[in-house]
Amino acid sequence: MENLVNTLLPNFERLSEEFYSSLLDTLIMVLVSGTIAWVLGVVIGVLLVVCKKGGILENRFVYIFFDRAIDVLRAIPFIILMVLLIPLSRAIVGTGSGLTGSFVALIFGTVPFFSRQIESVLSHLDSGLIEASKAMGLRPLEIIFGVYLRESIPGITRVTMITFVSFIGITAIAGAIGAGGIGDFAIRYGYQMGYRDMIWLVVAVVLLIISIVQGIGKLIIKKTTF
Amino acid sequence: MIKLEHIEKYFDTSKGKVHAVKDVSLNIKQGEIFGVIGFSGAGKSTIVRCINLLEKPDSGKVIIDGEDITDYSDKELSSVRQSIGMIFQHFNLMPSRTVFDNIDMPLKRTGMKKEDRIKKITKLLELVELSDKAYVHPSQLSGGQKQRVAIARALACDPKILLCDEATSALDPKTTASILKLLKTLNEQLKLTIVIITHQMSVVKDICHRAAIMENGEVVECNDVYELFANPKTELGKKFIETSGSSENFLKLLHTKGKLEFIDENLPVYHLTYTGNATAIPLMSRLYANFGIEANILYGNIDYIEEKPFGQLCVQLFGKEPNQDIEPALEFIRKMGVSLERIK
Numbered sequence: 233m234e235n236l237v238n239t240l241l242p243n244f245e246r247l248s249e250e251f252y253s254s255l256l257d258t259l260i261m262v263l264v265s266g267t268i269a270w271v272l273g274v275v276i277g278v279l280l281v282v283c284k285k286g287g288i289l290e291n292r293f294v295y296i297f298f299d300r301a302i303d304v305l306r307a308i309p310f311i312i313l314m315v316l317l318i319p320l321s322r323a324i325v326g327t328g329s330g331l332t333g334s335f336v337a338l339i340f341g342t343v344p345f346f347s348r349q350i351e352s353v354l355s356h357l358d359s360g361l362i363e364a365s366k367a368m369g370l371r372p373l374e375i376i377f378g379v380y381l382r383e384s385i386p387g388i389t390r391v392t393m394i395t396f397v398s399f400i401g402i403t404a405i406a407g408a409i410g411a412g413g414i415g416d417f418a419i420r421y422g423y424q425m426g427y428r429d430m431i432w433l434v435v436a437v438v439l440l441i442i443s444i445v446q447g448i449g450k451l452i453i454k455k456t457t458f
Numbered sequence: 459m460i461k462l463e464h465i466e467k468y469f470d471t472s473k474g475k476v477h478a479v480k481d482v483s484l485n486i487k488q489g490e491i492f493g494v495i496g497f498s499g500a501g502k503s504t505i506v507r508c509i510n511l512l513e514k515p516d517s518g519k520v521i522i523d524g525e526d527i528t529d530y531s532d533k534e535l536s537s538v539r540q541s542i543g544m545i546f547q548h549f550n551l552m553p554s555r556t557v558f559d560n561i562d563m564p565l566k567r568t569g570m571k572k573e574d575r576i577k578k579i580t581k582l583l584e585l586v587e588l589s590d591k592a593y594v595h596p597s598q599l600s601g602g603q604k605q606r607v608a609i610a611r612a613l614a615c616d617p618k619i620l621l622c623d624e625a626t627s628a629l630d631p632k633t634t635a636s637i638l639k640l641l642k643t644l645n646e647q648l649k650l651t652i653v654i655i656t657h658q659m660s661v662v663k664d665i666c667h668r669a670a671i672m673e674n675g676e677v678v679e680c681n682d683v684y685e686l687f688a689n690p691k692t693e694l695g696k697k698f699i700e701t702s703g704s705s706e707n708f709l710k711l712l713h714t715k716g717k718l719e720f721i722d723e724n725l726p727v728y729h730l731t732y733t734g735n736a737t738a739i740p741l742m743s744r745l746y747a748n749f750g751i752e753a754n755i756l757y758g759n760i761d762y763i764e765e766k767p768f769g770q771l772c773v774q775l776f777g778k779e780p781n782q783d784i785e786p787a788l789e790f791i792r793k794m795g796v797s798l799e800r801i802k
Contacts, residue, residue, distance in 0.1 A: 358548075358550070360546060360550040361552060363550065364550035364551075365563075366539070367510055367512060367539055367543075367544040368539065369536040370563075379552065382554060383552055383553065385554065456554060458595040458596075458597050
């Protein structure tokens, strides 16, 4: 077994410690900013749907604000957005660099894309269900949690999986400019030092993470689609 | 029970403002089944949505049980809506929930204890004859079964009023009949006031006590269903009545073809409508006995609306003698309380 690792990944033994700590950084990035971005994305997606004209909490101002903000943020390439947000990140988490400094940028880079997808999922829900809920006397919050979100679990899971893949992509970019993680590891050893085996290792690990998440997602969709 | 006063409603569409409901006033009595019939776009769906204020009228008043609810806050409306059940053309059941959980939705929020809710739902399922389907999802049910679940859900909070928006339009005739029968039972057993929106005159004929006919946002005619059939006052009323029976086929044939092989084209065709007591008289044999007039029946039907007979005949009349005057016979028919119309 050890022999096999040595033959396939000649640089692994020397770099394993660094690899594991990079992987941990990536997992922290994914868990912390991913969780925050998911919650914010769902909240903003819901706001877009309920505040839209004809929505259950119609509010022109809120709708236009988020609608425009999403358009603007999505138009800026992530690598530029990161640099742009350094001052904001310093104000919120105290630093604009390193692992902690990446959180704000990752959230701003993901939420607009994700909330648009949530909006699309929720607005495809049969409007008759909303009407029936109103006729039953349900209040807006009950409709949001009990109908919009609960009846859209398969759709929300699907767009979460799609967003997760692009999210892994931007954590790698974040890594390349100082946040650490396996993106940074791949650039340093795979690109600058030219260790092909380390690139293959990173690719394999990324594919594994994405497959696991997609497997869980598919299971959830299967269990919640009737 | 339900009073709508001078309701006006406009909609903004891409083609400009549409006047969807024009000065509609209705007074629906406690315990009756009231029908609103019209072609699509007549404004009938809007008017029923004004009753529970899913649509807010631009002007006019909605009065339920003597209480003006037009300007109620959302919170107040939420509790009013619990006492007004509603069912829909496409059932609108929550796909991710079982039949049980669908019916539980309006109950859960009332704060009722779990055991009580289970008892209540079991009873409701018995009422709609779906006791064996409590734990299946709506996707496994047929259309008629889905509508039964929707009815159980609408009745969960013991409403006094049930609104039905084209509730049978997506169902086949046999299922429609069974749903209508259920509605009739609910009306009789629970003294439920039911408002039915439909474009099918047969629905009105089968179970409604009174009905309003709508066209272009206006109520053009509103009467007891029997009266509506016996003496329709508007062209639209007549049209709907024609669609509800098989006389439609004959009249269409007569008007479009112009010439029918089995009809003597030199003779006029009369349409006789007789209601109530007039149906008890053996009219045709009297015509022959008293006037020597023979009748060739081209179309005939007797319907029972609210258990009262309602007959329609299309006949050609001719005497035993050639060129005999049939006017005295026509006079006799009119005297017997039968309305007579020459249609060709």
